[in-house]
Amino acid sequence: MLTVTTKTSQQENLLAGLRAVLGEHGLLTDANDCARFTTGARYGQGSTLAVLRPDSHEQVVECVRLCADAEQAVVLQGANTGLVAASTPDASGRYVVLSLERIKKHIEVDVINRSVSVDAGVSLQELNEALEPHGLFFPIDLGANPSIGGMIAANTGGARLVKYGDVRQNLLGLRAVLMHPAGEVLDLQTALRKNNTGPDLKQLFVGSSGAYGIITRAVLQVHRIPKQTATALVVPRDQAAVLELLSVLERDCSEFLTAFEGVSGAALQAVLKHIPSISNPFAPEPVPHYCVLLELASTADPQVTGIDLESVLMRCLENLFGDVVENAVVGRGKDLWRIRHAISEALRHEGKMIAFDISMPRSSFVKFRDEGLALMAEKYPWIKVMDFGHWADGGCHFNMVWPSAEQAESTNAIPSYDAQVVQQIRTEIYDLVVNTYQGSFSAEHGVGPYNLDFYQRYTASSSRQLAGELQTMLDPKRLLGLTWFGE
Amino acid sequence: MLTVTTKTSQQENLLAGLRAVLGEHGLLTDANDCARFTTGARYGQGSTLAVLRPDSHEQVVECVRLCADAEQAVVLQGANTGLVAASTPDASGRYVVLSLERIKKHIEVDVINRSVSVDAGVSLQELNEALEPHGLFFPIDLGANPSIGGMIAANTGGARLVKYGDVRQNLLGLRAVLMHPAGEVLDLQTALRKNNTGPDLKQLFVGSSGAYGIITRAVLQVHRIPKQTATALVVPRDQAAVLELLSVLERDCSEFLTAFEGVSGAALQAVLKHIPSISNPFAPEPVPHYCVLLELASTADPQVTGIDLESVLMRCLENLFGDVVENAVVGRGKDLWRIRHAISEALRHEGKMIAFDISMPRSSFVKFRDEGLALMAEKYPWIKVMDFGHWADGGCHFNMVWPSAEQAESTNAIPSYDAQVVQQIRTEIYDLVVNTYQGSFSAEHGVGPYNLDFYQRYTASSSRQLAGELQTMLDPKRLLGLTWFGE
Known part of the structure; x- marks a missing residue:
């Protein structure tokens, strides 16, 4: 399934610009190197023009600006463990993968506040390893080992939701990079349990399958490990x-x-x-x-x-x-x-x-x-x-x-x-x-190419219209993600 | 402070249209009758062209359509117990008050699901009286007795948040009427604890001070009364x-x-x-x-x-x-x-x-x-x-x-x-x-005319820009509410 796509000169220019930002190690174009980024955990198998591997928030901002300028479509990827194919490019080869897996330098625990500020590429397991010496853990209990950014984009739930809630209920703050205005940073990194200062903008990015913006850091409520x-x-x-x-x-x-x-x-x-x-x-x-x-x-x-x-x-x-x-x-x-x-x-x-x-x-x-x-x-x-x-x-x-x-x-x-x-x-x-039975076709896995037909089938027209308007507002050229939530 | 404003012929036409929808009892224009709707619980004292008192969701939709057609500015009001003057018209007399206090016919408890579907005008106390025979309660503990719709618009917290969370964390679903498209109904009345089917649109209306849409019904998670x-x-x-x-x-x-x-x-x-x-x-x-x-x-x-x-x-x-x-x-x-x-x-x-x-x-x-x-x-x-x-x-x-x-x-x-x-x-x-200390100037009371200056002072430009874009999307003519979240 690995295909080599011929690049246009515009694409060559973009890749040169990205290489200047990311360095040789931060930009993969060889199909073999890219293979693990183009194969989904359960569904999805495609190809990519390149894999962008920024190792800092600032590099993410630069990548987003360059891609927006070139009108280059981008698929976001954390640990690529999702089950609806939302982080795996399709077979068209028209996407680049923006992998957040190297954005993982920062984990800062506030024990008294029971919160942690953590980079989006840190994995659930790595986060829990950092919390464990403090007697704390992030209680979303899953079979997989996703990245924190991916967990927010999917709003993962898990087996212990009855006690601890889902990711949304433990999300205190985040920092996101917007596709429009390109590279604009939305800094919502508060560590507050009570903060009613207008619309809660971070909610936009929870469960949005990586189509509304790029999360680079999160502030999470954490819990004591049971005795x-x-x-x-x-x-x-x-x-x-x-x-x-x-x-x-x-x-x-x-x-x-x-x-x-x-x-x-x-x-x-x-x-x-x-x-x-x-x-x-x-x-x-x-x-x-x-x-x-x-x-x-x-x-x-x-x-x-x-x-x-x-x-x-x-x-x-x-x-x-x-x-x-x-x-x-x-x-x-x-x-x-x-x-x-x-x-x-x-x-x-x-x-x-x-x-x-x-x-x-x-x-x-x-x-x-x-x-x-x-x-x-x-x-x-x-x-x-x-x-x-x-x-x-x-x-x-x-x-x-x-x-x-x-x-x-x-x-x-x-x-x-x-x-x-x-x-x-x-x-x-x-x-x-x-x-x-007024139930849901996707309780905790989210929406992606795998189940987008069902999203269209079961979501009321008025909801899809609003979701699409939101998406257009945040990404008018539809460069971000594989999932179009509009009608 | 009660002032009688002279009405234009366009206003007279609007009031006639509203009277036809609401009946004599449903439309107040006498300043004395309107007085309790124009005085805030702690801040805010103004006047109003009229108070609209629909007694059904359908009447709300009609009111919104008529006001949008006439480009009439509208202030939403539940029990008018808010502490930031977001539900009390200003002194200009240019607003009508749309009171939801008569939208209170429906309270439907699902004991096994520990949830309740409830009209927006029902008060916290009325809700708890309806839940009590089932051994259940809505655990937002407040000094005041607000309406459920108002509690969502303010995202009230209270003294027992550490155990039960805020309104947002107990909100399973809602139904909202939009100002744009005028009278469009967004039906998000699910009673689900896990439902990751795309962007969670109901979050837009939580803590938005009645500026993003009109909530007419909510589905809430409720809790067992402690023994x-x-x-x-x-x-x-x-x-x-x-x-x-x-x-x-x-x-x-x-x-x-x-x-x-x-x-x-x-x-x-x-x-x-x-x-x-x-x-x-x-x-x-x-x-x-x-x-x-x-x-x-x-x-x-x-x-x-x-x-x-x-x-x-x-x-x-x-x-x-x-x-x-x-x-x-x-x-x-x-x-x-x-x-x-x-x-x-x-x-x-x-x-x-x-x-x-x-x-x-x-x-x-x-x-x-x-x-x-x-x-x-x-x-x-x-x-x-x-x-x-x-x-x-x-x-x-x-x-x-x-x-x-x-x-x-x-x-x-x-x-x-x-x-x-x-x-x-x-x-x-x-x-x-x-x-x-990276804290908040409004932990649980929300944002309204009373503290809007501080919102402007402490909210980053990128956040205000996005909040304003959202508001423009939902209400391009700025007819709804007293609070402009944009720059």
């Missing part, structure tokens, strides 16, 4: 009981509840089948129809407060046994989370994954799941639904697998994979989520 | 000890901490002097130099979890006695909160209040307070600083009083009140907060 956690894998009586369990936990343990992750029996089966090091936690009982991974956490030492979370959790669950709860394994937090984190890998062994990142009001969850499973069983019986989800915040990965031939369990033949059928399935599930 | 609380009034060793106390509480009680309110000795003295029903809680000890009102809360019944918050609080404080903490009164939550809530009234008895609503990084609090007190003592020795503040979220009401003649305690004469000197004091304190 104790209590974990359980709970088997609810039935689907309705999942909501009853959530309700009781939100009453009796609400201050401690950090995760409430539903795992379908099918997903658990797949983990046990394909990940040999994980065994059925309910053995000798069979794998249950459904289970919920619960986590409570506290920053307090049990010695100081007298609160032992595992006892608290046991007391709550005891009251529910025989009614809401059928079975439960308490403790062994690492083992239980390993099951949850192994699901995606396990599903890939089953065949081709069809991933969903949907959300809905919690009150619609049971009805949606029943209806979604029935729809799939009736119209696409060979597809295996292996869903899991963050019930407490309404998020659901209603993932499914198109089984590979060797995974066929019955004598019924499995049709060969058909991208058009997959797109039809997507549309039917999204229609159900959005139109019937 | 138990523990309260204490704590005397710290000195100012530095306030931050040490906060740090320990955020470690040992972080999940429960709902309020951390500093009260200066001067403010407490004023309360005891002017509010006869309140007595010194530390008696027979004298009034301390400073104290902190702490609150822990939990939704759990102590019988279920075995957690008794008062014991937890006692254990934490015991460890701090003789070092960080000099004295403490634990319990009697209502009495202790009465002291805190009586401060504003007490200060009014002392003379003319000069109120501040500032914030800064918590790490700057001690230095700022020392410097601010020294500045006042040196340059304005007759002014009494009687500050209190929400230390946990960085908010501070560095309030002061220009004593009335009868309050003079020494033989030194008190200069008579001088608005120019007050403006000079404001500027010096704000300069210290914003320029030296």
Whole structure:
């Protein structure tokens, strides 16, 4: 897929200008060097005229000015871990990639304020390593290791949103470079929790898929690392009981509840089948129809407060046994989370994954799941639904697998994979989520070329009009990003 | 101050059109009827051509269309409780007031989702009365009783922000009517905690002082009413000890901490002097130099979890006695909160209040307070600083009083009140907060005519340019609101 594009003289001039700013090491044009920047984490494979690798905010400003002058289209990229192809150039070769991964010199922790000022190219893991000696962490819990700038552009959520909120809720300030006026710097680097001094401009850049401006630094609220956690894998009586369990936990343990992750029996089966090091936690009982991974956490030492979370959790669950709860394994937090984190890998062994990142009001969850499973069983019986989800915040990965031939369990033949059928399935599930249950077709992954058709389908015309006007205001020549939010 | 303005024939035509939409009861033009709409809660006193009182979203749309056609300037008003004069027309008489107070038919609670869909004119108190039977509440804790629409336009914070966040952090969705295109409805009424489907347009209307659009409905996240609380009034060793106390509480009680309110000795003295029903809680000890009102809360019944918050609080404080903490009164939550809530009234008895609503990084609090007190003592020795503040979220009401003649305690004469000197004091304190300590001149009250000069002074040109462009996009003829955020 690596293609060498012939450059125009205008492009040659631009590259010469960029090279003067960035140096040889800061500008990649060789297709092999560029390869890792042109391949998306899950979707997206393209080519690029060049990869710009500034190592300072000032170099970013210069790059933006040069690209704007040359009317050169630019794709922003952090760690390129996004799941909607918003940071990977397309195959046209008309884009340059502006990589922020070298903007990572600055991490300044304010322990008393529980905040950190951090360059956009710093990765989540690097940030947490810098915070750890202070007993602090940035609590967005993800499978990937994105850059901070990318996390803001996608407004990532994760498994512990119920406790800590999403990136937006922990963003105190930022600094952005605008495409228009070209290279203008918007300095909104406050470290304030309360600051109502007019429109909150930083909000424009959160969840905007890198199409509204270039974030070079952020100020984040950070949190204390918990001193104790209590974990359980709970088997609810039935689907309705999942909501009853959530309700009781939100009453009796609400201050401690950090995760409430539903795992379908099918997903658990797949983990046990394909990940040999994980065994059925309910053995000798069979794998249950459904289970919920619960986590409570506290920053307090049990010695100081007298609160032992595992006892608290046991007391709550005891009251529910025989009614809401059928079975439960308490403790062994690492083992239980390993099951949850192994699901995606396990599903890939089953065949081709069809991933969903949907959300809905919690009150619609049971009805949606029943209806979604029935729809799939009736119209696409060979597809295996292996869903899991963050019930407490309404998020659901209603993932499914198109089984590979060797995974066929019955004598019924499995049709060969058909991208058009997959797109039809997507549309039917999204229609159900959005139109019937007022949910979202993209809960935490954002919008990019991968799901832009669905953005157009489900976003009201008045919203697209306004989003497009905003984008035109910030980037009248549409040079920035792959995603056009207008009509 | 009530003035009768002579109407042009174009205005007469507009009023006739509005009367046809709103009916006689829905349109006020008599100056006496209009009086309560033209007087601000703290600042602002003006006159109006008419008060429009639509009782449905559809009537709002019609009003906006008619006003846009006639190029009639409009001031939005909820409960008119704001403290920056953003909802009160000026004296020019050129505005009409569009009051949302009758848009209050709809309150729909989703208990499982912990959310409520609510009309913009519903008051905070009415909302909480509707939520209470479900064991739920909207946790923005304020002295006033604003409308929900006004709370969004100001992004109110309050005393329990450390636990529950501000309005923005609890806003799931809204519906807004735009001035341009006139009467266009932006329907963003989702009830989702995770929804990353492009730019989050509802953020535009949060904290925009009613200048970007007209909110007619909101979807809010609500919370469970706590089952138990523990309260204490704590005397710290000195100012530095306030931050040490906060740090320990955020470690040992972080999940429960709902309020951390500093009260200066001067403010407490004023309360005891002017509010006869309140007595010194530390008696027979004298009034301390400073104290902190702490609150822990939990939704759990102590019988279920075995957690008794008062014991937890006692254990934490015991460890701090003789070092960080000099004295403490634990319990009697209502009495202790009465002291805190009586401060504003007490200060009014002392003379003319000069109120501040500032914030800064918590790490700057001690230095700022020392410097601010020294500045006042040196340059304005007759002014009494009687500050209190929400230390946990960085908010501070560095309030002061220009004593009335009868309050003079020494033989030194008190200069008579001088608005120019007050403006000079404001500027010096704000300069210290914003320029030296990277704080905010408006932490939770927002921006309006009252503090627009300071907005211009402290907001970077690039930010004002963008805010103005946004405003022009949404309201090219500048018909909406009193606040121009541009340069």
